[in-house]
Amino acid sequence: MTANGELSPDTFAAFYELLKPFNKTGVDLKPETRFSEDLNFDSLVVMEFVATVEDRFDISVPMNILPDIATIQHLGLAVEKIVKAAKG
Amino acid sequence: MTTTPRRPTPTDNQTLPKVLGDFENLTAALDYAARGETGFNFYSARGELALTLPFRELRETAISHALRLSAAGIKPGERIALLAATSPQFLIHFFACQYAGVIPVPMPLPTAFGRREAYVAQIQNQIMSAKPRQAFGPVDFLPLLKEAADIGGLEQLGSYDEIATWPEGRGDVHRARPNDLSYIQYSSGSTRFPTGVCVTHDALMKNCAAMNHAVDNRPGERAVSWLPFFHDMGLVGFMLAVMAGQTSTDYLATEDFARRPLTWLRLMSENRGTMSFSPSFGYELCARRVQTMPEGSVGVDLSSWRIAGIGGEMIKPQVMKLFGETFKPYGFSDKAFCGSYGLAECVLGVSFSRPMTGMTLDHIAKDGLATHRATPLPDDGSHVGRTFVGCGVVIKGHKLEVRDIDDGHVLGEREIGRVFFSGPSVMTGYYNNPGATAEALIDGWLDTGDLGYWLGEQIVIVGRAKDMMIVNGRNVWPQDIEWTVEHMDDMRSGDSAAIVLVDAQGNEKPTILVQCRATKAEERAKLVADVKARVQDAVGILCDVVLVPARSLPKTTSGKLARGKAKTMFEAGEIQSLDAAA
Known part of the structure; x- marks a missing residue:
């Protein structure tokens, strides 16, 4: 997602909590932290984390956005958009 | 398909006797299966029944879509790329191609975060190899497909839903001869130089029949699958062979399996x-x-x-x-x-x-x-x-x-x-690739x-066999070296690639590329020493150990280490050692 804009502090805080058990590399989590390069997510971990995010926000994350998601910021903004759309 | 079904297709047909494949062609297999009540069922991520597609309905819809393809001027023998999502649309279009004599080429879906370029390149390479005129996929994926198509030379790109709006032509459906191509499968070869396996109706039906016999498919059989349709085990095993044995099959999308x-x-x-x-x-x-x-x-x-x-x-x-x-x-x-x-x-x-x-x-x-x-x-x-x-x-x-x-x-x-294999299931060759075909097929035998x-x-x-290393006249198994490394603490499957590099003097040097997550110099030095010692102990050869960034080693579509590619990329500097990069 090349979506611009700021991630809301609430969303980032939620991701911060969700990512704790996934943060095997022990990097400082920031909006610009990258899933592949910084957190070493492989495709199975990616899916496990997506499931966690879906459960937390009670949404469904479509697979077609995955290739555009590189950072926490990207995924967070996408989630915000999905949540907003779900509320109508 | 329009309403949410209450129950999946039954496990057994009421009266239609089970026939285990060996039909004249794939459409004959579906014609037969459509005489019963069994079929495909699609489940949501939470395991709820979302859609049913009885073989009868699959056949009817596929035929009407086949007549649309023909009416649109798509001729038998042409290729169509289909994005192989776990959806009724993919199955319907795959079979529509069969009834139109058109050759479908299933293409993969993205599975990872942030790998847009690699994914688009993979699709592009497959399109350039199979040269389809059209590509279709779920509407959500069209922007990605479009990116690949812009370079790949496609004439038309559309969503699965679009085809349903095309006018239906008149006439008969295509009857494939046994030696006609049924589809082209891009298997787990290199993503850069993909080789498409040509599968004829005869080979397909012979393999489906033989597999159904091997597992003793019988009344009461019910299949469940989350395997992707862009992989042979999902496409053939759990879409075509099950249908050729009239077996009801319940699907969970691959990404939903991976999630739950x-x-x-x-x-x-x-x-x-x-x-x-x-x-x-x-x-x-x-x-x-x-x-x-x-x-x-x-x-x-x-x-x-x-x-x-x-x-x-x-x-x-x-x-x-x-x-x-x-x-x-x-x-x-x-x-x-x-x-x-x-x-x-x-x-x-x-x-x-x-x-x-x-x-x-x-x-x-x-x-x-x-x-x-x-x-x-x-x-x-x-x-x-x-x-x-x-x-x-x-x-x-x-x-x-x-x-x-x-x-x-x-x-x-x-x-x-x-290991060599022969018999009616063996491919006729790789699509448009006589060189690769001649290497694989020798006197009617396939060199596996x-x-x-x-x-x-x-x-x-x-x-x-192709990856075998010869060190000082001794045959060494790269898998053995990798297995040893991956069973060390903090190592995972796919974290290492054992290859042979040739130095300027022509000396062969066995080398292990190891993905490293550690950032401190002393941790890295310790890892190099540990790997070297462990491999020498377990396999008996002294290897050079090169640390490379995490996730830098390439994998095949089925997730296996692409060892040959790792070597090529390392030699070309596309994978850099951590010391060199630092």
């Missing part, structure tokens, strides 16, 4: 599934997930599971044992484990264990490859060796040979050599490129 693996087992349980296949890692995911839960809390009954097939990669016996023990309290019988071997070049299946015999384990000496002999050892912990799993007996109507690596003579029991040995009537696969 236990949904697979819940489906098996609720629908009284009898047959499902997975690479070792699918079983591992489930076992791991359950171990973090209280005992007995999963609430599944796996006693109906008759064929728990294992294929698609080297079978990991310790993982399978873990699954068997974990799910024994849930009624799972480890006799259901069915080791198998196959490759897209033979449509899919080559050999299967006999149903309900469980895994055949063989513990052999580690120097097997060097000596070309699989010397049995007692598996009581007193000898360090390697345990392999029997991949079963060759399918009916086909032949397997194990041949000497050096002079090609046919080998006998426990002699390790190259795999190494194996006979254990009684079973073939045991031990690794890839």
Whole structure:
């Protein structure tokens, strides 16, 4: 997602909590932290984390956005958009 | 399909007798299956029934779409790329192509975060190889497809829903001859230079029939699958072969399985599934997930599971044992484990264990490859060796040979050599690639490129011949080196690639590329020393150890290490050592 804009502090805080058990590399989590390069997510971990995010926000994350998601910021903004759309 | 169905298609047909494949062509198989009540069912991520597609309805819709394709001027023999999502639309369009004589080329879906460029390049390369005029996919994926198509030279790009709005033509559906192509399958070869396997109707039907016989498909059979349709095990095993045996099949999308693996087992349980296949890692995911839960809390009954097939990669016996023990309290019988071997070049299946015999384990000496002999050892912990799993007996109507690596003579029991396969399932060649075809097909035999040995009537696969390393005149198994490295602390499967580099003086140097997550210099130095020592200890050769960034080693579409590609990329500087990059 090349979506611009700021991630809301609430969303980032939620991701911060969700990512704790996934943060095997022990990097400082920031909006610009990258899933592949910084957190070493492989495709199975990616899916496990997506499931966690879906459960937390009670949404469904479509697979077609995955290739555009590189950072926490990207995924967070996408989630915000999905949540907003779900509320109508 | 428009309303949410209350129940899935029945397991058995009321009156239609079961016929196990061997139809004249794929449309004849669907014509027959459509006379019954069985079919395909699609489940949501939470395991709820979302859609049913009885074979009868699949046939009707596919034929009407075939007439739309023909009316649009798409001619028999042309290729159409189809994005292989786990959706009714993919199945309908795949079969519509069959009824129109058009050749579908299933294409993969993205599975990882942030790899847009790599994914688009992969699609592009497949499009450039198969040269389809059209590509279709789910509407959500069209922007990605469009990016690939802009360079790949496609004439038309559309969503699956669009075709339904095209005007339907008149006339008869296409009747394929046995030697006509049914589809082109891009198997787990290089993503940069993809080779498309040409599958004819005859080869497909012969393989489907032989596989259905091998697993003893019978009344009461019900299949469950989460395997992707862009992989041969999903496409052939759980879409085409099941249909050719009129077997109702319940689908879970691959990404939903990856998110919630236990949904697979819940489906098996609720629908009284009898047959499902997975690479070792699918079983591992489930076992791991359950171990973090209280005992007995999963609430599944796996006693109906008759064929728990294992294929698609080297079978990991310790993982399978873990699954068997974990799910024994849930009624799972480890006799259901069915080791198998196959490759897209033979449509899919080559050999299967006999149903309900469980895994055949063989513990052999580690120097097997060097000596070309699989010397049995007692598996009581007193000898360090390697345990392999029997991949079963060759399918009916086909032949397997194990041949000497050096002079090609046919080998006998426990002699390790190259595995060759012949029979009606063997591909006619790679699409538009006579060079690669000539390398693979020799006098009607397919060189599988795999190494194996006979254990009684079973073939045991031990690794890839093409990647074999020769160090100081000794044959060394790269898999052995990698296995050793990956069983060290903090290492994972796919974290290393053992290759041979040639230095300026022409000296061959065995080298291990190791993915490194550590950032501190002293940790890195320790890792290099540890790997070197462990490999020397376990495999007996001194290797150079090069640390590379995490996730830099390439994988095939089926998730195996692309060792050859790793070597090429490293030599080309596309993978840099961490020291050089720093």
